[in-house]
Amino acid sequence: MAEDFDTPDLRSAHVIVLGNEKGGTGKSTLSIHITVALLKAGYRVASIDLDVRQRTLTRFLENRRSWAQTAPWPVELPLHYALDRGASENVNDNETMEFTAFAEAIAAVEHAxxxxxxxxxxxxxxxxxxAHSLADTLVSPVNESFIDVDVFSRVHHDRTRRGNVAHYADLVLEARRKRRLVDNGIIDWVLVRNRSLSIQSNNARQVGMSLKRMSAELxxxxxxxxxxxxxxxxxxxxGLTALDPIETAVQNQTLTSSQLSGRREVETLVQTLRLPVHQPGMEHLEARHRWYEGISHFYRNLAASAGE
Ligand SMILES: Nc1ncnc2c1ncn2[C@@H]1O[C@H](COP(=O)(O)OP(=O)(O)OP(=O)(O)O)[C@@H](O)[C@H]1O
Ligand SMILES: [Mg+2]
Structure with missing residues (x-):
């Protein structure tokens, strides 16, 4: 049984990738909150920052690490890998170096x-x-704007009509094809609305309708x-999040209703991702298989309803 852990399709870590080619949609903010939520739920979490230029996740974790040194309560931290920027003049050399560092990070954490x-x-x-083709769950934050929607499907001036598949969606579909060939794995792609306003505008409703229409096709x-x-x-x-005990850490008072709502939104988001419940060893692998079956079922139904 133990040798199952050596086969790539049975790696024990569930990989969550935050991706969207549109900048500034909230990838790093969501990766920070999802990481901390999973740590607080007691899971062993590793994190990898592939943004070699901005290093937002890395910067956050550096801040969190230094806070942890003086905090009166335990501050959970993931095992973190930050990829360095290749310093060579040769683009190929840089890519090779970055790829090697990434492959080493994945190999070091995928079973532990x-x-x-x-x-x-x-x-x-x-x-x-x-990274996209390694994802078990791909989380793409999207803001309430047709500019954000346009990277998934070209927005048609008549918004009830379907546009062509756009570059980022194409990239995800390609990653899915690769993934199926490599280990028959399925990427559960979840578009997460981010930075929505409390008062829903007509624009937000229209964006929501466009996303719903696209969801069957993509x-x-x-x-x-x-x-x-x-x-x-x-x-x-x-280096803290809405999930940390900020009421004692920085405020010394009760949380505002907006802060409490923020905390609940992160918890609900993590539940919505339907991540597999992990137990050690084979139990975990069985849970992973059950999760795959559930997700496959979801996509079979989606494909069937799209074909109707
Ligand atoms: N839900 C939110 N509420 C308030 N501010 C937010 C929220 N989500 C993101 N932001 C802010 O929006 C900006 C962009 O967020 P973030 O850096 O997470 O996006 P990103 O997709 O990682 O960007 P990039 O593509 O540049 O890596 C940041 O200033 C961040 O603090
Ligand atoms: Mg970022």
């Missing part, structure tokens, strides 16, 4: 950790594509994600 959270940059690169789910809240951005310098 239950979740691997990978934050990706907005720019298209070989590494970013590779085979993604849409999740209600996070509202636009100060709590999701103000704690970055001290």
């Amino acid at each position: 950790y239950e979740f691997v959270v990978i934050d990706t940059p907005a720019s298209d690169s070989y590494l970013m594509r590779l 085979q993604f789910r849409v999740a209600e994600g996070l509202h636009d809240r100060v709590i999701f951005r103000e704690l970055f310098p001290i």
Whole structure:
């Protein structure tokens, strides 16, 4: 039985990739919150920052590590890998170096950790594509704007009509094809609405309808994600999130209703991702197979309803 762990399709870590070629949609913010939520739920979590330029996730974790040194309560930290930027003049050399570092990070954690959270940059690169094809769950944050929608499907001026599959969706479909060939794996693609406003505008409704229409063709789910809240951005310098006991850490008072709502939104988001429940060893592998069956069933139904 133990040798099952050596075969790539039975790796024990569930890989969550945050991806969207559109910049600034909230990939790093969601990777921070998902990582901390999983740590707080007691899972062994590793994180990888593929954004070699901005390193937002890495910067957050550095801040969190230094806070952890003085905090009166335990501050959970993932095992983190930050990829360095290749310094060579030769692009191929840089890509090779980055790929080697990424492959080493994955190999080091895939059997020992239950979740691997990978934050990706907005720019298209070989590494970013590779990360997408490793995803078990791909989370793409999307803001309430047709500019954001346009990277999935070209927005038609008559918005009831279907546009062509756009570059980022194409990249995900390609990653899915590769993944199926490699280990028959399925990428559960979840579009997460981010920075939504409390008062729903006509624009937000139309964006929602467009995403719903596309979901059957591109085979993604849409999740209600996070509202636009100060709590999701103000704690970055001290490496904390809405899930941490900030009422004692920085405020010494009760949380505001917006802060409490922010906390609940993150918890709901993680539930919506329908991540496999992990137990050690074979139990975990069985849970993973059951999860795959559930997700396959979901996509078979989706494909059937799209064909009707
Ligand atoms: N739900 C939210 N509420 C408030 N601010 C948010 C929220 N999500 C993201 N932001 C803010 O939006 C900006 C972009 O977010 P973030 O850096 O996470 O996006 P990104 O997709 O990782 O960007 P990039 O493509 O540049 O890597 C940041 O200033 C962040 O603090
Ligand atoms: Mg980012």
